[in-house]
Amino acid sequence: MYKLDRISRSILDFATMMELFQEYDVEFVSSTEKFDTSTPMGRAMLNICIVFAQLERETIQKRVTDAYYSRCLKGFT
Secondary structure (H helix, E strand, O other): OOHHHOOHHHHHHHHHHHHHHHHHOOOOOOOOOOOOOOOOHHHHHHHHHHHHHHHHHHHHHHHHHHHHHHHOOOOOO
C-alpha cells in the first residue's frame, strides 16, 4: 500500500482490518512509511497515525460543510 491514510481514515475500520490481517497472517506494508507491526511500539505508532488520518477526514468534512452553509447564506446553491 502507498500510504496509511489511503487504506482507511477510520479508526474502527482500520482496527477491524488489522484483526483480519492477523487472523489470515497478512503483513501490513506501506511503501512510503516505515511501520514495524511485529513490535508493540510499531503497532502503537500505526494506531496513532490512523487517529490523525481520521482527524484529517473529519476536519475536511467540517470545512466543506461550513463552506456549503456559508454559500447558502449568501444565496448561492
